[in-house]
Amino acid sequence: MPVFLDTTQPGFDDAFAALLNAKREESPDVDAAVAAIIADVRTRGDAAVIELTARFDRLELTADRLAITADEVDAAIAAVPAEERAALELAAERIRAYHERQMPADDQWIDATGATLGWRWTPVSAAGLYVPGGLASYPSSVLMNAIPAKVAGVARLVIAVPTPGGEVNPLVLLAARLAGVDEIYRIGGAQAIAALAYGTETVAPVDKITGPGNAYVAAAKRRVFGKVGIDMIAGPSEILVIADADNDPDWIALDLLSQAEHDESAQSILITDDAGFGRAVAEAVDRRLETLDRRAIAGASWRDYGAVITVRDMDEAARLSDRIAPEHLELCVADPQALAEKCTHAGAIFLGRFTPEAIGDYVGGPNHVLPTARSARFSSGLSVMDFLKRTTLARMTPEALAAIGPAAEALAQSESLQAHGLSVRARLDQLNR
Amino acid sequence: MPVFLDTTQPGFDDAFAALLNAKREESPDVDAAVAAIIADVRTRGDAAVIELTARFDRLELTADRLAITADEVDAAIAAVPAEERAALELAAERIRAYHERQMPADDQWIDATGATLGWRWTPVSAAGLYVPGGLASYPSSVLMNAIPAKVAGVARLVIAVPTPGGEVNPLVLLAARLAGVDEIYRIGGAQAIAALAYGTETVAPVDKITGPGNAYVAAAKRRVFGKVGIDMIAGPSEILVIADADNDPDWIALDLLSQAEHDESAQSILITDDAGFGRAVAEAVDRRLETLDRRAIAGASWRDYGAVITVRDMDEAARLSDRIAPEHLELCVADPQALAEKCTHAGAIFLGRFTPEAIGDYVGGPNHVLPTARSARFSSGLSVMDFLKRTTLARMTPEALAAIGPAAEALAQSESLQAHGLSVRARLDQLNR
Structure with missing residues (x-):
């Protein structure tokens, strides 16, 4: 049985914290x-x-x-x-x-001192x-x-x-x-x-x-x-589906199961503003589970880490989503764009009732290598940036050095880095000759 | 004494490899x-x-x-x-x-199938x-x-x-x-x-x-x-200066010392196409060293890890630079822009005779937190990107799902991820009704 939570019930905060902090994977010490x-x-x-x-x-x-x-x-x-x-x-x-x-652009410009930066x-x-x-x-x-x-x-x-x-x-x-x-x-x-x-x-x-x-x-x-x-060391994978009652419970059940079937330590969470819809989805999960080849894996994931959370409204759903910082976030609601604006920590967002997460695993276009285990709070999915590195460029003219060199010299002295200051001073002295 | 190398001498390759692989820091096991x-x-x-x-x-x-x-x-x-x-x-x-x-831009577009991506x-x-x-x-x-x-x-x-x-x-x-x-x-x-x-x-x-x-x-x-x-775990810092004979040896000496004074495990390397200029810089280093408050630190760094390398020409200098992948690269040559194009692995490049590295430490504008210990081959200095994360977005229309959903279903089946395929199929079936 997955856990059923309701934000209006006493004890919700502790139960939600327990869900967030559940350790889903023991790494063997190799x-x-x-x-x-x-x-x-x-x-x-x-x-x-x-x-x-x-x-x-x-x-x-x-x-x-x-x-x-x-x-x-x-x-x-x-x-x-x-x-x-x-x-x-x-x-x-x-x-x-x-x-x-995604390819980032190079940049180069000349600032007010005449220095070229980029x-x-x-x-x-x-x-x-x-x-x-x-x-x-x-x-x-x-x-x-x-x-x-x-x-x-x-x-x-x-x-x-x-x-x-x-x-x-x-x-x-x-x-x-x-x-x-x-x-x-x-x-x-x-x-x-x-x-x-x-x-x-x-x-x-x-x-x-x-x-x-x-x-x-x-x-x-x-x-x-x-x-x-x-790249990142990937942890167990998770999906959060936020869905209102205007969805087919069977579709949402399949979306939850498409995460659960990956791995017994995967986590599938439904947040809905309709408790009855939540129960209907859970029933649909049970029905579908029986038919899956990987029912042992998907069943264990759903039983041990699955959750159905009833919220007062979709703003509350967005706040909980940010605390979960899910790898995959599906927004099966009437105005998914508006809800997406409120969800700031997620690896990938799938908007609307016709965007099952599985589309993103294969043919959507965005990468399916995404931050797991709440790391979407501070990291991003794989991208071209993982295979690029940036070299910064700076070129002073004599005039630019005259304008900003004395400040560098002062700061070098304050940090007791004498040669730093002297390397600027030697050039300034020549300019002043 | 720093090491003096010459690419035309026998044994250069081994000596250069030894320089690259020198372990400059022992981390205590804490x-x-x-x-x-x-x-x-x-x-x-x-x-x-x-x-x-x-x-x-x-x-x-x-x-x-x-x-x-x-x-x-x-x-x-x-x-x-x-x-x-x-x-x-x-x-x-x-x-x-x-x-x-540096702030990256959000992006969102509609592709040929009608899917919104971004x-x-x-x-x-x-x-x-x-x-x-x-x-x-x-x-x-x-x-x-x-x-x-x-x-x-x-x-x-x-x-x-x-x-x-x-x-x-x-x-x-x-x-x-x-x-x-x-x-x-x-x-x-x-x-x-x-x-x-x-x-x-x-x-x-x-x-x-x-x-x-x-x-x-x-x-x-x-x-x-x-x-x-x-962020990165920073290792010992290094500078590579590529300089022709048209520089004041004293300026170049100070640039090398401004790295050496950081720390005994810092590394300062000069590459020049003029052996006599290289010797003149080394003599200037010795003269300046005597006057520095931090001469014990800077002297140890220069003695243990410093190097002066004479090359046939600046193309050869660029090739060696890419093997070093220096944190800081100073190009004190007549056409630094042209040489910079040939140096692809460096944390930061300082172009021209009036851009001592110390400018970049304080007031240039680019970040001074840079990849050390040859990691400029695969990583970048600190930037706004270190404090941002990217959420990918995808929204299918029914038409878009009809166009690309069957491919997702086929791939899900080939990977034995049945629920993935079913989550797409359930929606396609409704569209076909």
Whole structure:
């Protein structure tokens, strides 16, 4: 049974706080094992990666078999049914169009002193994308990570994907091809992250690593952070649906279940201003649950972390939403635009009754890699910005230096940084000669 | 003695690689101590913070004395000399003007299917800025962290600054006042980071923490990351100066020393196409070193990590620069703009002979919080973006869903996410009725 809350009932605040603070995931402590794997790959390179792949993926490789060749990709994607290929192509096209609009502009201007100021964006030279193997090997995630990198201008984009027992998902390879990925290696786990960060004889190192993974991958990403850039460490996923009574309870139930089916630690929350509608949705969830292949997973998520919250009005709904700071926020109300203005902390907002969150997972255009576990309070989904960096630019003329240099000198002195002040003073003295 | 390298000499590649890989800082392992401090503050709140402040800062506080009041700020800043106040005001004004131009734009458009897509930027609600006490308590850093937060629209901006023995730097308080900081607490170390992240009876929690600190502060920031956002963990700082022979060796020497005087683990590198000029700069460094108050620090940095590299031409200089990916890059050449185009990995570039790096530390306008230790390959300096987050927006019309929904359904099925597909299908079925 999910929890049923009502903001008009005593004890709501404590119950809501308990919901917010529920710990949904215990990370196993694999840090020592991961440290050893990384050290091994740094020392022995390919040989270590090959041994670890034999051990963890039951796959015997040689150095010249680490990469999946273009011919192998061709062969695998030839078998993809036309409908799936067309769907993936549409998704790639829409994701590319959306992310192309995200490209930030360079700027340069001359200020009142005559100084030229500005900045310039450039892509990271090489990026690595981790793709989980097995069940969680989602071609849509390949598109969502790889396309922003290529739109940003990353020249060398590498995928690491474990292929347990040698099996590889042809759709993952097709997604990589559509996104323009340059190299693919059949390696996974902490050893793949180590190879991407430090390089081996076969795998040249990258500058940035993104993509989801299991506890070993997450721990390895934390450890190599600093040597390379990483994206967020994703936590369990969540959806908040705010819906009035003018919705089909079955649609809303399916939206909640589309989050719950990801993972037992996923969280689905409904906020409604109509208690009867809330009960109708919960009943529809129970009916639909029985029919789902993944009912064990979705049922556990809904039972342990699901919630139906009745509020006085939609303003109260928006305030609760900001406290939840959901990864996904669906607004199934008459005026979703007006309600969206009131919800300031959310990874992605889906507006209106015809925008189920699943659209955003695949073909909407915006990225589906989004801040989880309340981190939408301070962070954003994946974007081209994750593959760009900004260099600031400043050029003084002698006149500009004469205008602002003395202030720099004064501040340097106040901070006891004498050489800082002298480096300005030496130039000012020449100007005054 | 700094190292002297020449790209035409045998062994250059190995020597340059050794320079790149030199480990300049050993972090003491304070993680266990920090974990205990954070747990204590989470459990006991103010009482823990007060005890730890008495122990580490030799300062006896009570809960109502944790905050530095507006009256205390008034009294302290009244004593600031007019010249220093004017310099700080000029710096604040220029930093604000630069960062206001960084504000990213919201966007919203309707695509060919009729779907409305876009994104919206909003500020984090509350941010905390850590300011070190004692020697490293730099008012310029207060401006560089606080102004971008306020330009971004952060409603509640909090400073934590330890005041060992009760002493506080009036310029830090003035900088906080000029930047519009809302609350200041006289607390420091891991206990301050814990209070900012988790809150106490007196200190309300924030969503994002930025600012430099010692090993305890850095370890605490790593530990609270996820609960709140953090900025980069700064490593030792570096400068690369690329200079031709048409410079005054003394100016270049001072620029190199202005980095070296920060810290014994700072690194200053000169690249020049004229070996004689390189030697002249090194001699000027030695002369200037004798006169500096901080000659012990600057001398150790120059001796242990300094380098003078002679190259064949400036194209080669740019290629080496990209391998160094320096935090600060000074281009003291005839056509700095052309050379800047060839240098793609740098935190900040200072163009021309009249732009010493120290200008950028104080009054140039761009931020002085920049990526260190080669991380300019994948990351950027502090900016308004660090205090903003992006929410993506998508709204389907029935027609848009009819156009792209079937592709989403097909991909959901291929990923075995049944409820995802059904949430789309239920709506499509109604449209087809």
